[in-house]
Amino acid sequence: MARPSDIRNDELRAQLEAAFVAMRAGRGGEAVKTLAAAYLRFFELFPDAKKETFLFRGFTIPRMMRWPNLGANLKPESAPSGTPEIEFERDRFAASEAMTYYQFVLDEILAKQDADR
Amino acid sequence: MKFGLFYELQLPKPADADDWDPDAERRIFHDMLDQVELADSLGFDYVFEVEHHFLEEYSHSSTPELMMAALSQRTKNIRLSHGIVLTPPRYNHPARVAERLAALDILSNGRVEFGSGESASEMELGGFGVERRLKKAMWEEATREILNMMTQTPYQGFEGEFFSMPSRNVVPKPVQKPHPPLWVAASRRETTMVAARLGMGSLGFGFETPEELGERTQEYYRLIREELMPIGHAINPALAVLNTFMMADTDEEAMRRSANGPAFFSYSLGYYYNPAVGGKHKPGVSNVYRDFLNRSDETASRQIERGGFLSPEQIASGEPEDEIQKALYRAARSGNAIGTTESLRRTLLKYEEQNLDLMIFVAQCGDRRHEHIMESIEKFGKELLPEFRERHLTNHTKWRKEQLRGVDMPINSSI
Numbered sequence: 001m002a003r004p005s006d007i008r009n010d011e012l013r014a015q016l017e018a019a020f021v022a023m024r025a026g027r028g029g030e031a032v033k034t035l036a037a038a039y040l041r042f043f044e045l046f047p048d049a050k051k052e053t054f055l056f057r058g059f060t061i062p063r064m065m066r067w068p069n070l071g072a073n074l075k076p077e078s079a080p081s082g083t084p085e086i087e088f089e090r091d092r093f094a095a096s097e098a099m100t101y102y103q104f105v106l107d108e109i110l111a112k113q114d115a116d117r
Numbered sequence: 118m119k120f121g122l123f124y125e126l127q128l129p130k131p132a133d134a135d136d137w138d139p140d141a142e143r144r145i146f147h148d149m150l151d152q153v154e155l156a157d158s159l160g161f162d163y164v165f166e167v168e169h170h171f172l173e174e175y176s177h178s179s180t181p182e183l184m185m186a187a188l189s190q191r192t193k194n195i196r197l198s199h200g201i202v203l204t205p206p207r208y209n210h211p212a213r214v215a216e217r218l219a220a221l222d223i224l225s226n227g228r229v230e231f232g233s234g235e236s237a238s239e240m241e242l243g244g245f246g247v248e249r250r251l252k253k254a255m256w257e258e259a260t261r262e263i264l265n266m267m268t269q270t271p272y273q274g275f276e277g278e279f280f281s282m283p284s285r286n287v288v289p290k291p292v293q294k295p296h297p298p299l300w301v302a303a304s305r306r307e308t309t310m311v312a313a314r315l316g317m318g319s320l321g322f323g324f325e326t327p328e329e330l331g332e333r334t335q336e337y338y339r340l341i342r343e344e345l346m347p348i349g350h351a352i353n354p355a356l357a358v359l360n361t362f363m364m365a366d367t368d369e370e371a372m373r374r375s376a377n378g379p380a381f382f383s384y385s386l387g388y389y390y391n392p393a394v395g396g397k398h399k400p401g402v403s404n405v406y407r408d409f410l411n412r413s414d415e416t417a418s419r420q421i422e423r424g425g426f427l428s429p430e431q432i433a434s435g436e437p438e439d440e441i442q443k444a445l446y447r448a449a450r451s452g453n454a455i456g457t458t459e460s461l462r463r464t465l466l467k468y469e470e471q472n473l474d475l476m477i478f479v480a481q482c483g484d485r486r487h488e489h490i491m492e493s494i495e496k497f498g499k500e501l502l503p504e505f506r507e508r509h510l511t512n513h514t515k516w517r518k519e520q521l522r523g524v525d526m527p528i529n530s531s532i
Contacts, residue, residue, distance in 0.1 A: 099311040103306075
């Protein structure tokens with residue numbers, strides 16, 4: 001079960017809870033902005049997560065680049081620098097896009113939390 | 118657990134020629150009709166067919182609505198399932214999708230399943246001018262309106278971001294009310310959870326192991342109960358998983374008959390869905406099957422030799438972390454549903470224990486032979502299907518009822 005209440009860090013938990021409320025209220029843009037901020041804050045709070053990588057088609061890619069580029073896009077050049085940046089192509093996001101970002105950020109935070117346990 | 122068949126209509130070119138045999142396309146279309154007719158007579162529950170465009174050799178299934186219309190007249194009970202219709206409006210105008218689904222539902226006496234999705238291949242996105250970063254938003258807007266067209270009399274009209282139309286009565290209306298059961302293509306865990314929140318069945322293209330499935334099933338049904346924001350007017354709580362399939366009297370013979378089907382399935386999927394490779398495809402010229410046979414990737418070559426008889430644990434070892442890459446890897450490694458009756462029973466019971474709703478078999482792939490697919494369908498239908506059906510009607514139906522207790526949305530599901 002993955003819920004914001006499972007997040008131990010108070011700040012990240014509050015951001016995910018706020019994103020959840022916005023998503024449920026149909027405010028997709030607000031939800032995605034909150035989730036992008038939470039994702040960036042996550043790397044500030046857990047700097048070792050920046051160093052994590054995964055293999056993709058034979059290339060070693062920074063794990064942070066798994067972020068879904070659905071209109072709130074992670075600047076590729078910002079990942080290797082260790083200071084990720086997300087730029088917004090638009091302000092409006094559909095419910096399914098907000099849900100995708102929400103699930104992604106929630107899973108990433110909880111996975112890190114479990115790995116550090 | 119229920120069972121279905123899955124069709125891409127794969128048609129590898131001959132390795133030693135630049136084009137197909139002139140009769141090849143006619144043959145695979147008619148082979149599919151024969152296979153599904155047999156499956157229906159034996160009690161298979163579903164046939165799923167994709168919609169893809171321009172993906173030569175990987176998929177010649179660009180008009181699933183026509184195949185389904187033909188099948189509606191050759192079968193009696195099997196569910197005719199779009200797995201999936203591309204709903205971003207540049208592929209298909211939403212009103213045309215609503216009309217075709219309703220007409221097929223009438224022709225089949227209410228046997229349609231409406232799966233929808235976006236595709237991710239550059240050949241398709243570029244071919245129809247669909248912008249990659251907007252495709253999910255397009256899918257959602259169009260799918261939502263297609264469902265309104267099937268339920269509103271008249272359809273009230275729509276001014277949207279990606280399509281607009283004035284009020285019209287979209288006819289005919291489907292037999293199933295308020296609309297056919299909904300599915301969405303899901304190759305990542307997060308998409309499965311999006312499916313749950315939207316009240317749609319999850320068509321899992323990730324070749325999930327039974328162990329992964331247990332966690333996903335629990336979370337999927339929890340979200341259906343607690344976080345539903347339905348896209349349609351009735352929900353379809355359902356989880357489906359794909360698996361490559363071939364049966365014979367011995368495991369060795371099943372592997373031989375499986376040929377390079379799973380490996381080519383995986384290779385050609387990766388070929389078109391990798392922007393770096395798919396973008397280099399030369400329409401009408403490239404020979405994907407020849408490339409597949411000549412590839413230098415030793416690991417991939419070994420997949421053919423070692424393809425089967427791997428436990429889920431072995432399949433999971435050393436595989437890529439990225440979910441899409443993992444799905445390709447697993448599709449190629451096959452193993453799970455290739456073998457004897459006893460081998461399959463053993464594997465499928467593990468999925469049943471995790472409360473999977475629907476297992477969909479990929480039988481037609483690569484250069485597998487029609488007669489081997491027919492024999493496999495017959496063997497499964499006679500030797501395994503009855504026992505799984507019996508448990509589905511008792512144990513699974515009861516389990517599912519408990520999972521859905523308290524859900525106050527209308528449910529239209531054939532599970």
